[in-house]
Amino acid sequence: MNNRLLLALPLAAALAFPAFAQTTSTTSSTDQSQPAATTSTSTDANATGKAPLAPPSREGFWGRINPFARKTYVRRQTEPIRDRVNELDELTSQNGKAIKDTDSRAQAGIKLASDKATVADQHAVDAGNKATAAQQTAQQVTTRVQTVETVVGNIDQYKAENQTEIRFRPGQTVLSKNAKDALDTMATAVKGQRGYIIEVQGFSSGKAQAAITNSQKMAESVVRYLVLNHEIPVYRIYLVGMGNAPAATDDATKTTKRVSGGRVEISLLKNDLEQLSANTGAPATSADQMQQPK
Numbered sequence: 533m534n535n536r537l538l539l540a541l542p543l544a545a546a547l548a549f550p551a552f553a554q555t556t557s558t559t560s561s562t563d564q565s566q567p568a569a570t571t572s573t574s575t576d577a578n579a580t581g582k583a584p585l586a587p588p589s590r591e592g593f594w595g596r597i598n599p600f601a602r603k604t605y606v607r608r609q610t611e612p613i614r615d616r617v618n619e620l621d622e623l624t625s626q627n628g629k630a631i632k633d634t635d636s637r638a639q640a641g642i643k644l645a646s647d648k649a650t651v652a653d654q655h656a657v658d659a660g661n662k663a664t665a666a667q668q669t670a671q672q673v674t675t676r677v678q679t680v681e682t683v684v685g686n687i688d689q690y691k692a693e694n695q696t697e698i699r700f701r702p703g704q705t706v707l708s709k710n711a712k713d714a715l716d717t718m719a720t721a722v723k724g725q726r727g728y729i730i731e732v733q734g735f736s737s738g739k740a741q742a743a744i745t746n747s748q749k750m751a752e753s754v755v756r757y758l759v760l761n762h763e764i765p766v767y768r769i770y771l772v773g774m775g776n777a778p779a780a781t782d783d784a785t786k787t788t789k790r791v792s793g794g795r796v797e798i799s800l801l802k803n804d805l806e807q808l809s810a811n812t813g814a815p816a817t818s819a820d821q822m823q824q825p826k
Contacts, residue, residue: 682804690729690801694718698754700794702737705749707757715754718800719762730764731799732771739776748773750796 696718698711707715722728734751736743751771758764 690803692799693728693802694721694800696798698796698798700750700796702793703746704794705746705753707753711754712757715757715798716762718798719758719764722764722800723762725802727804728768728800728802730758730769731797731801732769733797733799734771734773734794735775735777735797736773736794737776741775744773744775746794747775747796750794754796754798 696714698707698714718730722730732751732754734747734749734754736747736750738746748771751773755766755769755771758769759766
């Protein structure tokens, strides 16, 4: 029994000494690390605004290899690390949110700028189309003005378009059926048109005033038929009694011959006024009135 007691006492002392050394070392290291942490807080600060972790306290040989270290000691050593890890996770989450917010604002700004650029391009295209249309309209107006100037400048220039000749027997002034058919064909061609005149020249055999009077009567019969049967305005018809004036031939080298009996030459003369009215689509009333006989 005494031998067992003697063996137990040294073993208990061996076990109690490391624990006592650990407690003493922990207390002294805690007291020593307190001012160091305070100094570090006042000088250095990390992203969380807290002082950096203090280096592990010196536990001595027995404190590091003691297999019977208490849970309190382990928890006290790991709690600062766990707190800092949680703080880093929180900072990482906040930074991620800030990055997402910044990216969202940047994408919204890019989309807004792209939309404005698209609208500006569309406005530019519309402006270009309007400018092209305006240029085309101006060109059309210039062309029409030039055409009108040309027509107005040549409004008294008539060109022969159609010519009909009606023959009468000596002393006769009544129109035959063939003469009426020829006048119907000519009058139908000018119905509803502008910029034309009809020249009626009467020729008669005989001498002096008698020939002139007879040619005048034949020409008047033609004019009367055109006015009454086809409603051709009188101001468009020019009547001349030529009497026994010689008729001109097509060949200038041949001499002119006087006609026997009576005849009336009806010539349809036109200027460019009708063409101008067809191109512009506007009535040529004012220009048409310029050519009326005074």
